[in-house]
Amino acid sequence: MIRMLLRVLGDEYARPLRRTVALMTATAVAEGLSYALLVPVLRALFGSTPGEAVPWLVAFGVAVALYAALRYFSDLSGFRVGISLLRGMYHRLGGHLARLPIGWYDARRVGQVSVLAGEGVLQAMSVIAHLLSPFIAAGVTPLTIVAVMLAFNWQMGLAALVAVPVVAAIQVWSGRSVAAADARTAERGHEATGRVIEYLQAQPVLRAGGRTHERFRLLDDSLRELQRAARRTVLSALSGAVAMTLTVQAVFTALLVLGAYLALGGGIGVAEVLAVLVLAARSADPLLSLSDIGGKVRGARAELARLDAVLRTEPLPEPREPALPGSHDLEFESVTFRHGERTVLDEVSLSVPQGQRLAVVGPSGAGKSTLLQLLARFYDVDAGAVRLGGVDVRAMSSEALMERISFVFQDVYLFDGTIEENVRLGRPDADDADVRAAATAARLDEVIERLPGGWATNVGEGGALLSGGERQRVSIARALLKDAPIVLLDEVTSALDPVNEAAVHQGIEHLMAGRTVVMVAHRMRTVRRADRIVFLDDGGIVEEGGHDELLRRDGRYAAFWNVSLNSS
Incomplete structure (x- = not known):
């Protein structure tokens, strides 16, 4: 999605977005690394000398403060860049539309462009301000935590690492399923918009024929199709959310069983097991949020794809060395x-x-x-x-x-x-x-x-x-x-x-x-x-x-x- 976002924005606006993405990624890594300090804290608290936990608690507080500062600046950068790029996107879209041949503007495309230039651009650009940071955190923070788990105990870290491709596969499957349903819903939405415009334009004919109180059959059919498509989208999203929840819970249960087995065998201490489980629980939150965030991101990505399709439509070519006429015949x-x-x-x-x-x-x-x-x-x-x-x-x-x-x-x-x-x-x-x-x-x-x-x-x-x-x-x-x-x-x-x-x-x-x-x-x-x-x-x-x-x-x-x- 970020690659498409960069392509839609163009070279002029891509650089500030890259800086914002880098800052958000660093913030997500800092969040994951700060949780690594929970392991020595819990080890000291459950050990024979709890007082040794104080320096680690201070270090944990400093790490959280650093993360909070990074989070503040990354969110602020997201909002600023989002607002700036929203203005730039309108200028770029408007300039491109002005250069497209008039023949491109058939009745279907006029309805599509009217929706795209309104809520479409707003939804696509809202990704930067509202969705990009949690989306990056939902992927980067759990991976950082898995790396921390591998550093402290390779068995439990490896068990958590095995779950990564499973979670990724579910996310990809769910995303494709919902994306297909979203595309159908968007298509039905554009058709319904066109029918609404047609209904309004047909008012003189309908009133002249004494049919002002009748329902417009084409509009009714279009709205019913839109309702069916929206229902399919909801069902697709629900199946993905349920699959993700069950997978995350199954992985946490497997880590709990493995931790208990290792602790009973003396291969790991109780404090380490507890710390790793805390890390696993913390990584579960952003993973579970992927269902909600993913749905919003897919909606924005669909609008980005439509924007991209318009912006990639070839305008009438401009000459490299323009000529000027000497007369006006x-x-x-x-x-x-x-x-x-x-x-x-x-x-x-x-x-x-x-x-x-x-x-x-x-x-x-x-x-x-x-x-x-x-x-x-x-x-x-x-x-x-x-x-x-x-x-x-x-x-x-x-x-x-x-x-x-x-x-x-x-x-x-x-x-x-x-x-x-x-x-x-x-x-x-x-x-x-x-x-x-x-x-x-x-x-x-x-x-x-x-x-x-x-x-x-x-x-x-x-x-x-x-x-x-x-x-x-x-x-x-x-x-x-x-x-x-x-x-x-x-x-x-x-x-x-x-x-x-x-x-x-x-x-x-x-x-x-x-x-x-x-x-x-x-x-x-x-x-x-x-x-x-x-x-x-x-x-x-x-x-x-x-x-x-x-x-x-x-x-x-x-x-x-x-x-x-x-x-x-």
């Missing part, structure tokens, strides 16, 4: 992209000169949004190349690429904070005048004027306290404030009412002015103003040209245009 050269077994784009080639607007239209599922995602390198292409200013986006650093691109998507996500904080995400160091100018250009100032809190109005989680049109205006103001030379627009007005659509279009016109633009749209109001239009279907470009030219051809685009006019 865009190019797709024979681009092929597959999602699973489906080919989304097949040998697509097109270009967008700097400062021009390209509109991408076509039926749903044609791969329009995928074009934008490849430009922003949310994914890497399977074949071909996507270039910005003549430079392959894979040869640019992520930071340099993102600095040059502004996004406005149909589904706008706002962080739980004020309107001003969400706008400033575009450029945090912008002065107030620039922020106000961006808001005015995006027609966001109209929204701010009618809100009681003005700029300080809280938008709620995901922007839930604002309407769809208001969220879009915040998104456009944010993009305007960023002032990137390339703008990507994805269905930004498809779900807006006419009033908000008109306001958003004005904001978009401000945003597109003088920039290289790629827009995806179903509504054709913005499309006709594009310098060039491509019609995408079945993973390839069916038609391309200007608006009037494509209408004269009377092909797929013209049919699409006529349908949009009739539907509006």
Whole structure:
């Protein structure tokens, strides 16, 4: 487990953990060695001159004081390192998640990551502060005591040593059994979390169908499976605890019988037998605690394994020597992209000169949004190349690429904070005048004027306290404030009412002015103003040209245009 913990933490945080582990190990050894002084103490007390026990009692007191000091500093180090690494772990996990391809985030993984980033990281990092010290002590202290027993009487020490592999085998067997049950429980827990999220998201559909008082069958089934898995975990842990208890008691009984036999035969004194039995009893406590500690450690280890799996997922590779583009034109050269077994784009080639607007239209599922995602390198292409200013986006650093691109998507996500904080995400160091100018250009100032809190109005989680049109205006103001030379627009007005659509279009016109633009749209109001239009279907470009030219051809685009006019 410690090896996995070091791997999850990474080289930056591994050194303080190694120091803490070394200190905890020294503490456990000191505890075991301090008990060695009980042998001469008891030998003197049960001998003819009990007064000789005084120096040994003093030595025992000094040893206990030394152990207490080491224990204090090791526990303090555990807490400090645990708190420090918890913060570092969140930073490392967050940074890694930000570098993973968007395609990695399917519905199942979103639920897993939400649990992992919450209680998962806390449980994994709590090992350092709460479990690492007793876990090390439970293994090291009994081994030290066995070594002490061997030093004082090899027969009883050897008998105790024989029990070590037996106890280890039981611990390994129990650990594997419970770990398998824990894995099933965790899997069922993730499924139940996903079903809870699904149930909450399905509320509009359930209520529209008049089924608000019905139980959600999929959620009920998932919770029942979770209950069964948890019951199996408890039974597995119980069998391991019982086996460990019986083994420890059997070993102690064997030592008692062997000690009595040796004492009756004159091979060892009564005081030595009593001292060795005291040592055996003292080593039994940490061994018996292994069942409880082991269960908690296994739970934390399972979370560590899940963290490790996420952190070992390969992000999109970064270039060793990043290149910078000299212009802001865009190019797709024979681009092929597959999602699973489906080919989304097949040998697509097109270009967008700097400062021009390209509109991408076509039926749903044609791969329009995928074009934008490849430009922003949310994914890497399977074949071909996507270039910005003549430079392959894979040869640019992520930071340099993102600095040059502004996004406005149909589904706008706002962080739980004020309107001003969400706008400033575009450029945090912008002065107030620039922020106000961006808001005015995006027609966001109209929204701010009618809100009681003005700029300080809280938008709620995901922007839930604002309407769809208001969220879009915040998104456009944010993009305007960023002032990137390339703008990507994805269905930004498809779900807006006419009033908000008109306001958003004005904001978009401000945003597109003088920039290289790629827009995806179903509504054709913005499309006709594009310098060039491509019609995408079945993973390839069916038609391309200007608006009037494509209408004269009377092909797929013209049919699409006529349908949009009739539907509006």
